[in-house]
Amino acid sequence: MSIESFGSRLRRAMDERGPLCVGIDPHASLLSAWGLNDDLAGLETFTRTTVEALAETVAVVKPQAAFFERFGSRGVAVLEKAVEELRSAGTLVVMDAKRGDIGSTMAAYAEAFLRKDSPLFSDALTVSPYLGYGSLKPAVDLARENGAGLFVLALTSNPEGSEVQHAVRADGRTIGATMLAHLAEENAGAAPMGSFGAVVGATLGDLSSYDLDINGPLLAPGIGAQGATPADLPSVFGSAVRNVVPNVSRGVLRHGPSVAALRSSAAQFADEVRAAVDAA
Structure with missing residues (x-):
């Protein structure tokens, strides 16, 4: 029996639940805003509440692995449980770990x-290609084998990224454009839709000089607290906007610890994104 690809499952989830990814980022200031201590108990309560609010309602959830890893093995155990519960509820999990290395590592x-x-x-897993795109081959191969994906x-939306991603190669293409071309292949x-996506910031403005039509998903951080809005997506992503998976973290999470408020905020963002895409 063939395994359904991540791209196929993602397309269906976005169509049924709305094109939105919500991050789970339990950093210290957010735990404090929820009235929680910055400790394992606070992490567990935050994660349990967020999963309750988002499972079965949001298409994609993106846990930031670092915020769990900082509590050691017990924090990773909280992350494992969240991944299991979200996936059991039919919510797709994109692990934001940004791994990148070579060979056996x-x-x-x-x-x-x-x-x-x-x-x-x-x-799916976020990965860094800056040891060369070919260094990602073990992840590409295993993702294909198991019906998973990569971003x-x-x-990226951080200002420091431009010194690498906008650098121009000898062939005249930027590094960022080269990565997009590899993904299109x-x-x-x-x-x-393909299963191999790119991370492209929603805050970057006009990207018409880049070919974003990679036949794969575009994970777009920057909606909400970073300043971008759903209405900005068509002007940033152009003809590729239907494959955009906007990521919102603080814009939703600030409404906790109320499960109802978290769920309502995510639904509102999803509706706004859908309206912007349909109007494009």
Whole structure:
């Protein structure tokens, strides 16, 4: 029996639940804003509440692994439970770990998040290609084997990213454009959408000089607290806007610890994104 690809599952989830990814970022200031201590008990309460609010209602949830790893093995155990519960509820999990290395080390990172029997198995993983796109091959291969996906850092929203991503190669292409071209090759012929996406900031303004039509998803951080709005998406992403997965973290999470308020905020963002995409 063939495994359904991440791209296919993502397309369906976005169509049914709305094109939105909500981050789970339990950093100290957010725990405090919820009236929680910056400790394991606070992490557990924050995560349990967020999962209750988002499971079965949001298309994609993106836990930031670092905020769990800082509590050691017990924090990772909280993350494992969240991943299991979200995926059991039909919510796709993109693990935001931004792994990147070479050879056997990259293969080990891939096995941690993309091997079917791993307790951290996720529908997709964020990865860094800046040891060369070819260094991602172990993750690409394992993702294909297990029906998972990748989101490759291509045009990120942080100002420091431009010194690498906008650098021009000898062939005249920027590094960011080169990463997009590699992803288009990975996704060639895939339907309804490929499984190998790019991270492209929603705050970057006019990106018409880049070919974003990679036949794959574009994970777009920057909606909400970073200043971008759903209405900005068509002007930033152009003809690729239907494949954009906007990520909102603080814009939703600030409404906690109320489960109803978290759920309502996520639904409102999803509706606004859908309206912007449909009007494009």
